[in-house]
Amino acid sequence: MNKYQQIGFNAGLVRRMLGFGSLMIGLPAIPLAASAVPVSTLDKVNPCPGIYYEEPFNSRNIVPQGCTQNAATQHVQTGVVSERPVMRDQGVFTEPLTPAPPPTSVTQPPLPEERSEPIAAIMPMNGLVSVKLKNNTNAPISYEAVGHTEGRFLAGGEEIVLQGLPTPVTVTMVRQDEGLLDVVPISTSEAGMLEVLLDEAMNLDDNQGVLRIQRDGQVFLN
Incomplete structure (x- = not known):
């Protein structure tokens, strides 16, 4: 092989190698295109x-x-x-946010003392009062100073004094024979003392049993 033949042989070999290399370089492009994920x-x-x-x-x-x-x-x-x-x-x-509507106020019914006149009045002593209960009926009467005493019984013809009750205070009274009860509060000359007569009521309109003494000494009944 002369000098020119050697040069031609080498040139052909280089062309074949370059062609093979381009094939190798192009191969990875196929799986790359297949693995693309749509946006x-x-x-x-x-x-x-x-x-x-x-x-x-x-x-x-x-x-x-x-x-x-x-x-x-x-x-x-x-x-x-x-x-x-x-x-x-x-x-x-x-x-912009819309404010929530204000809550609708609920109208409360007036308390009994707000729609009626007091039936008696006493002068509390240092905010305390005493209540004398006198049972003029023939039936036992249950009574309680709400929040201050437990339910107790007062026999017919007897009386009891509840001393040192802080105002305001509520006293409940109920006849045990389910009869009607007429409650009559009476102011006394003794400071801080209220006397309550418990009599038989003749009709349903006169039936009572809840006595309320306000902080200022005014007495309400219903």
Whole structure:
């Protein structure tokens, strides 16, 4: 082989090697193209990203529909007033929150002493009063100073004094034979003392049994 033949042989060998190399270089491109993931699929991986539950997004941005509510979404749905505008995800804009309507006030019926005149009055001593109960019926009567004594019984014809009751105080009285009871409070000359006569009532309109003494000593009955 002469000098020119050697050069031609080497040139052909180089061309074959380059051609084989280009084949090797092109091979990896095939699996790369097959493994590509459409962009639309990535968008659907997590429709509720965690950024919505981190500050400041948690309190300012409403989550997309179908996601677990964050603080901003709960505020909008419950009507809680916020000082900061809430941001929605669809085309960012501010939405002022509507204050919740004030609670409707419930009208309370007036207490008996607010719709009637006192039937007696005494002068409490250092905020304390004493009540003398006198049973003029033939039936035992149960009585109680609410919050201060337990339920007790007073036999017919007997009397009892409840001493040192703090005002305001309520005293209840009930005949044990289920008869009607007429309660008659009487102011006495003794300071801080109220006498209460317990008689038989003749009709249902006269039936009573709850005595209230206010802080100022006014006495109400119903």
